[in-house]
Amino acid sequence: MEKQDLLADYRTMVLIRSFEEHCQQQYTRARIGGFLHLYVGQEAVAVGAIGALKAQDHLVTHYRDHGHALARGLEPKPLMAELFGRSTGTGKGKGGSMHFADKNKNFWGGYAIVGAHLLLAMGIAYSIKYKREVLGQADQDGVVMCFFGDGATNGGEFYEAVSMAALYKLPIVFLCENNEFAMGTPLSVHTSVTEIHKKASPFMPGERVNGNDVEEMRARALYAVNHARTEGPYFLEAMTYRLRGHSAADPQMYRTRDDINARRSGDPIALLKQKLIDQNLLTEKQAKQIDKEVEKEMDVVVQFAEESPAPDLSEAWTEIYSKPL
Amino acid sequence: MPVITYSEALRQALREAMTNDPRVFIIGEDVVHYDSAYGVTKGFEKEFGPERIKDMPIAEAGYAGLGIGAAMNGLRPIVEMMTTNFAILALDMIINHAAKLHYMFGGQFTCPIVFRMPNGYGQLSATHSQAFDNYYAYMPGLKVVVPGTPYDAKGLMKAAIEDPDPVIFIEHTGIYNIKGEVPEESYTVPIGKSNLLRDGKDVTIVGYGRMIPYCQQAVETLASEGIDAALVDLRTIRPLDMEPVLESFRKTNRAVIATEEWTSVGVGSEIAARLYTEGFDHLDAPIWRVGFDEVPMPYAKNLEAHVVPNADSVIQAVKNVLAGKTQKIRQQ
Numbered sequence: 204m205e206k207q208d209l210l211a212d213y214r215t216m217v218l219i220r221s222f223e224e225h226c227q228q229q230y231t232r233a234r235i236g237g238f239l240h241l242y243v244g245q246e247a248v249a250v251g252a253i254g255a256l257k258a259q260d261h262l263v264t265h266y267r268d269h270g271h272a273l274a275r276g277l278e279p280k281p282l283m284a285e286l287f288g289r290s291t292g293t294g295k296g297k298g299g300s301m302h303f304a305d306k307n308k309n310f311w312g313g314y315a316i317v318g319a320h321l322l323l324a325m326g327i328a329y330s331i332k333y334k335r336e337v338l339g340q341a342d343q344d345g346v347v348m349c350f351f352g353d354g355a356t357n358g359g360e361f362y363e364a365v366s367m368a369a370l371y372k373l374p375i376v377f378l379c380e381n382n383e384f385a386m387g388t389p390l391s392v393h394t395s396v397t398e399i400h401k402k403a404s405p406f407m408p409g410e411r412v413n414g415n416d417v418e419e420m421r422a423r424a425l426y427a428v429n430h431a432r433t434e435g436p437y438f439l440e441a442m443t444y445r446l447r448g449h450s451a452a453d454p455q456m457y458r459t460r461d462d463i464n465a466r467r468s469g470d471p472i473a474l475l476k477q478k479l480i481d482q483n484l485l486t487e488k489q490a491k492q493i494d495k496e497v498e499k500e501m502d503v504v505v506q507f508a509e510e511s512p513a514p515d516l517s518e519a520w521t522e523i524y525s526k527p528l
Numbered sequence: 529m530p531v532i533t534y535s536e537a538l539r540q541a542l543r544e545a546m547t548n549d550p551r552v553f554i555i556g557e558d559v560v561h562y563d564s565a566y567g568v569t570k571g572f573e574k575e576f577g578p579e580r581i582k583d584m585p586i587a588e589a590g591y592a593g594l595g596i597g598a599a600m601n602g603l604r605p606i607v608e609m610m611t612t613n614f615a616i617l618a619l620d621m622i623i624n625h626a627a628k629l630h631y632m633f634g635g636q637f638t639c640p641i642v643f644r645m646p647n648g649y650g651q652l653s654a655t656h657s658q659a660f661d662n663y664y665a666y667m668p669g670l671k672v673v674v675p676g677t678p679y680d681a682k683g684l685m686k687a688a689i690e691d692p693d694p695v696i697f698i699e700h701t702g703i704y705n706i707k708g709e710v711p712e713e714s715y716t717v718p719i720g721k722s723n724l725l726r727d728g729k730d731v732t733i734v735g736y737g738r739m740i741p742y743c744q745q746a747v748e749t750l751a752s753e754g755i756d757a758a759l760v761d762l763r764t765i766r767p768l769d770m771e772p773v774l775e776s777f778r779k780t781n782r783a784v785i786a787t788e789e790w791t792s793v794g795v796g797s798e799i800a801a802r803l804y805t806e807g808f809d810h811l812d813a814p815i816w817r818v819g820f821d822e823v824p825m826p827y828a829k830n831l832e833a834h835v836v837p838n839a840d841s842v843i844q845a846v847k848n849v850l851a852g853k854t855q856k857i858r859q860q
């Protein structure tokens with residue numbers, strides 16, 4: 204197993220944060236429309252967990268998908284272009300913020316019906332096993348990692364997914380990002396089982412991990428992925444906190460500024476930075492330099508989106524079917 | 529040509545696809561240990577092995593999602609829903625996912641999947657006797673196939689399995705046993721092509737699925753009474769091929785639409801609208817629609833028989849059209 208490069212992880216987390224801040228700005232300027240769910244505060248979950256995946260592994264996620272896409276190595280330019288509704292976007296401007304995808308990176312997309320994509324992820328895992336066992340494709344040893352929120356664990360589709368994944372012993376990691384809210388509804392108001400991983404415990408092993416610590420996140424994700432590859436499904440509950448609103452337009456009536464400030468001590472980027480400085484792997488000066496470089500990269504990314512053409516109107520009528528009628 | 533049942537025709541198509549392509553597999557409730565609810569895939573497990581046909585838990589969204597994920601990753605799942613009544617528990621999977629994937633990710637993913645599901649009734653009361661053809665036909669991104677003859681059942685099933693996009697394949701418990709000529713060899717019937725089953729000059733009857741056998745009976749009875757009715761089988765309700773319907777309508781100037789569904793806001797409503805908008809100049813009399821009476825399905829035999837359409841309802845509607853009467857749709 205390759206050793207975790209904490210400095211590289213730090214840079215990716217800063218990149219995600221900066222991407223999101225730029226999204227917020229562009230949303231305020233009305234260059235980005237629709238719902239915009241930012242990942243600020245949760246960066247260590249995506250970077251830690253997705254870093255445990257290999258190229259042949261698969262990723263399925265929900266609408267809060269920017270961090271997962273960037274952590275998987277999708278280029279920021281076509282992502283920003285997608286947000287701008289441009290033809291150079293990952294979905295040619297047809298999907299927007301909630302539906303990033305890149306087939307070539309086995310990034311099977313962000314889905315916007317809460318809880319539903321767990322079933323698609325389960326189906327992809329089923330197909331991997333089928334390809335290996337029925338079609339004799341020995342190289343099919345991929346694992347599916349499926350991200351979702353705490354709010355997604357109350358509906359029936361969640362239970363169907365964990366139950367069937369266990370029944371067929373599928374290579375899948377269910378990764379719940381418990382950020383303590385489902386939109387504005389606090390965890391304890393939406394579920395009686397607030398230790399989310401216990402909801403899946405009749406079906407598969409699982410655990411709660413500190414999702415704000417990228418090192419712990421990586422270590423436990425490696426364990427989970429290995430378990431999924433060799434034995435069957437595994438459940439990770441990553442504890443984290445969303446430092447921005449549910450979406451960019453959220454007035455956040457359900458918590459105060461003080462509530463949020465009290466949680467800034469858990470900011471995964473600040474935590475990692477301090478750790479790297481303590482270990483003499485980073486200086487304040489170098490950190491500033493990284494910020495500057497990322498900032499510069501983002502300016503280019505926004506410019507790319509801005510200068511990209513809007514989709515031709517004929518695009519509205521393409522790709523409804525893969526074989527046109 | 530061999531004469532076989534609708535059910536056997538489906539079976540031939542499914543067997544052929546299973547034999548020719550190992551990516552094709554069947555999942556559904558009670559398809560193995562119970563030997564399949566209506567016997568269509570009876571014995572398949574022995575023939576193809578336990579990995580190619582699998583009993584699913586009673587979790588319609590669950591195994592619909594399993595199929596969709598597998599289809600996205602290159603397999604060719606055939607998902608059998610026990611009946612259309614239960615399939616609505618998987619509407620989110622079908623409508624928000626299967627139908628949307630290709631478009632919303634800019635063409636990156638495809639979803640070659642077939643959902644088989646029968647309509648039907650038979651003293652099963654309100655929740656087990658419904659039709660949701662219009663739910664699926666409403667949705668861009670889906671194809672919806674509803675064969676009314678054994679020949680089409682086989683050819684359309686082959687076409688559905690070969691199709692690269694999601695296909696809803698609606699069958700009917702009331703016609704699994706009807707018989708017809710079906711070639712032994714392989715063939716497909718193209719999705720999205722209506723079929724003129726009988727030419728006629730007095731009235732155009734439009735139908736599909738379970739109503740086709742009733743319409744065929746009606747047409748014969750009408751002929752014996754000197755009424756020359758044309759019959760068009762839509763076969764597919766998305767995409768909708770109106771040309772054969774309009775071509776006949778331009779000659780007859782009168783139409784009866786026979787669909788087994790609640791009449792208001794149904795597939796028949798769309799066909800009527802198309803006839804009014806695209807065939808307005810040819811319209812000589814008000815169009816009549818035949819369907820369920822707009823009540824939840826009752827259990828008692830006489831009540832049930834009273835509210836479902838049959839050959840007689842089609843005959844009566846034709847006579848009403850020829851008499852120039854106006855139909856009043858009753859909702860209460």
Ligand SMILES: Cc1ncc(C[n+]2csc(CCOP(=O)(O)OP(=O)(O)O)c2C)c(N)n1
Pocket residue numbers: 267315316317318351352353354355356380382384385386449
């Ligand atoms: C089935 C469904 N119901 C409601 C919504 C509206 N909605 C979108 S996100 C959300 C909250 C989800 O919270 P959680 O799963 O905890 O994820 P988080 O946003 O916290 O990452 C709601 C209610 C939806 N998209 N889908």
Ligand SMILES: [Mg+2]
Pocket residue numbers: 352353354380381382383384385386
């Ligand atoms: Mg949440």
